[in-house]
Amino acid sequence: MIKNIQGHDTKKTIRKIAVISTLGGLLFGYDTGVVNGALTYMKRPDQLNLSPTAEGLVTSSLLLGAAFGAMFGGRLSDKYGRKSVIKALAVVFFISTLGCSFSPTSNVIISFRFILGLAVGGASVIVPTFLAEIAPAKLRGSIVTQNEMMIVTGQLLAYVFNAILGNVFGDTAGIWRYMIAIASIPAVFLWFGMFMLPETPRWLAANGKVAKALEVLKQIREEAEAEAELEEIQKNIDEEKNLDKATFRELSTPWIRRLVLIGCVIGIIVQFSGINVMMYYGTTILEKSGLGTRAALVANIGNGITSCIGVLVFIKLLSDRFGRKRLFLIGLSGTTIAMIAMTIVTSTISKSYLLPVLVMCCTITYLAFYQSCLGPLAWLLESEIFPLRLRGLGMGIAVFVLWISNFLVGLLFPIMLARFGLSGSFISFAIFSILGFIFMWRFCPETRGKSLEEIEQSFREYKKPEKEML
Structure with missing residues (x-):
């Protein structure tokens, strides 16, 4: 047991910090996942009477807000502090969650879902930053990835509560309001916990608060380690001050433009491979395949469990053992095959008890490949391909594109489903995934075991043959 100067167990202290701060990730997961079951009830004629377009807007307005929350959240935390902004996000989570649950019309809930998205996007950027800056180097990987685990746990909890409320109180008018309102509880814990x-x-x-920084370090490190780390922090800060800040004008430089383009396409691929069709519309898909609403809500819990297991497999077994590019291509192959299988099943089998079973098997296969490869790797690659001087510019653009892609998928799927049916919608995502596979096989760099300087040099030499460069 390692103790700090006050005699406290430092690992226990860090775990407490991680659990409290990642309530932001839990809220992220719950608020994006709860719509999966709530939509079934809110679109009924006696409730919000949603059209396919309105259904897409209710789902995707949160994602549009998240794009802007991610864009500005980091800057706000740089100015006001990680802790202060996370506390503010907890208030936004609480107020906008209650606003959604009490919404009398579709326009009102769309507006509150957009505001809620600002908090989701801010949390997606600031919570990992908070964890990375608190955790010691030897624990940073496992501590930071706890946020990803909390996100999928939040989605699982949303599916569980949806199933319980739907099956026990499914005939109660406005049951979707209670499904949404549950998210206000962890928001309260997050706000009080951050104090x-x-x-x-x-x-x-x-x-400029060096003495306070040392005081905090002594709470979570041994004394000698705390002083050494403070020196390293100050050295890194001085080095960053001497770096020229990257600006949008630098996108005219070919290697920088190519680097940012790859970062953006990674975000587009992982969204247009269809993941959030499963996470946001899983209950709708199962209903369309023949399950009743209550059975679909229960079956959807399997999606949440699969997601949690997939992230654990990546963290424990895959992350440091295999190349990033190979794992990404394996994951994309698996999700594409699952989408093609889903297309075949839904186009050839109808009005059979086998259809929902086969759809569920395809969905679980899809999620197993995605959550154990594509999901974690997308964020890992985005963080690795950008050198220090370009990280703010590159990550800002890439994450914004990722959230906008998420928004478009959430908006368009109900419209696609109404016009093309299940099979027509799934084959569209499969075709896009095949194109994504070709792009990643051709252009994705292998970053495992390479320094940021080596990665940067490989992009500077982009005119060399791809085999040599990658």
């Missing part, structure tokens, strides 16, 4: 946590040492040191 117990320190600001990150790096932000404190960067803002």
